[in-house]
Amino acid sequence: MKSILKVYALLEVYHGSYNDTTKVGLRIANGGAGQSGLIGAWANSFINYMVERKHHEPFTVEWYLGDTTESIGFLQNKQVDVAVTYNEAAESQVNDAGLLSAWLYGFRDHFYFVGPPSNPAQLGTNDTILLMARKIVQTGNEQAAVPPTTGLSTRFLSRYDKSATNIKESEIFIKIGQVPWAYAYSKWYHQYPRFPLQALEAASLLGEYTLTDRGTWLSSTPDVQSKLTIYKAGTDNETDLLLNPAHVLIAKTENLLDSELGKAFADWVGLYDSQNSDGGQYVVEKFTGNAQTKEPLYTRAPENWKPSPSA
Template identity: 30%
Template sequence: MITTPLRQRFAQPVLRPLWLALALFGLTLVSSISHAASPKPPIRLATTTSTEQSGLLGWLLPKFTQETGYPVLVMAAGTGQSLKMGENGDADLVMTHAPTAEKKFVDAGFGIEPAALMHNDFVIVGPRQDPAGIGQLKDAAKGLQAIKEQGQTFISRGDESGTHLKEQTLWQAANVTPEFAGYKSIGQGMGPTLTMASELGGYTLTDRGTWLAYQSKLNLAVLLEGDKRLFNPYQVILVNPKRYPDLNSDGARALKNWLVSAHGQQLIGAFKVAGQALFVADAKPLPTAKSQ
């Protein structure tokens, strides 16, 4: 785990995301720079792998850059790592999907102006023959309990992402400690986790967006869905410039406002894979204890 803020490691602010993505975390760097010599400084967006691996950001950000002139550097990691980048001042804004962790981030003064952006849901996927029999259930916690009791394989992201945090709450609800023989925590993003579950004939929890983007490549099926605990909301939050004066706060606010605008929301809702919408746009303010 990185303990020293990255802003103390690198002298050039614009280069920090490149080193962050490529040298330290091994994350995917997505650039929506469409103007080779943009007069506007890049915006550093720390976000979840689900927004990147689903293809959503590849759909949205080039349009944002074309319309505003701001290039965007995307650092895709788990929610925990994304929020840590915000805490360290190594991102200008965050886009994540773990409400409890996001509230702590804002209440501690690291984030400001949180806004609901969109939602989808989580689903539990597994082998089509469903040896654990979870396809007959409607309760996600009971589904996980059945996977354990039937001695089946479960692949966990294990990366402090929003998906991993949701999974942990479901194990708690099932009163199961996920330390059984078939439980494998791999510390990877959603795409690799789905791939491993497919290869091993195991189960996993996934956001529906990444599932829809990957399903044609996998020997898996959606087996449990619809539990209200599987609701998956995304927020966009500015990093507090009072903590780090050299943030690109103007660019970050421009991106946030664009995403929650009627135009941005229409584009989010229009993004589809194989004819299916991956996210439901629902920008509206969310209650928080503090905004500054």
């Protein structure tokens, strides 16, 4: 049987316009935005910016594949200089431990709740995400006891991997008083610990509901998208339960591979320079990755963001 275990590793090395350099200047850990290509777009643009605008010697940027929990672990263990993560509470613990020189809002991603077009749980277009979760639980339990004679049974695919997506779907279930992952596991709750693109492909093949993000959805193949329906999509509203904010954690200065580049990257992430087609926020606004419709995968970070006191 083929293993479904996730593998965390150095996945890509970016050179900007300077392919002849091998000196590593910055190491970034992230999951979904790395798979969609945004981390690479950031890396190449930042390298060119530093060389052409700041007269820095050419360097490379490494991308380490890891979900939110693993990316934070990489940062704590000094394996990376930057972690792009999606859970403010987890990020707060790293900040409180004195391990960060900067904590920034990188961009807005958005969760999508998707599932099979046959819709065995009978989700309604006007249902809230919490009502949808209740219907999944109710019909999942009913159909586990008495399977339908035709069509798909209600099943939910969880990445079950401590990723931001797994944390968010757990939050949704907890808000309705449910813990389907607890012993004995709910029969309709499918634990599938893979990275975003692979998990969404599995849900499409198996006809299961799942939580994914807009960047992953738009980066998926038409074949995957054709087998699923979007039942609820997150917005830019900061109170939306399905908003998926991406934050940029910069390691404390003494843990950075290159302190000058670490500080410069923190400044560049928040830059929006449309005149020179530059800055982290400009890249976010224009980035379409592999989206078939060439829609931007993400939206720019809000201005003047500060971590919430409750974090």
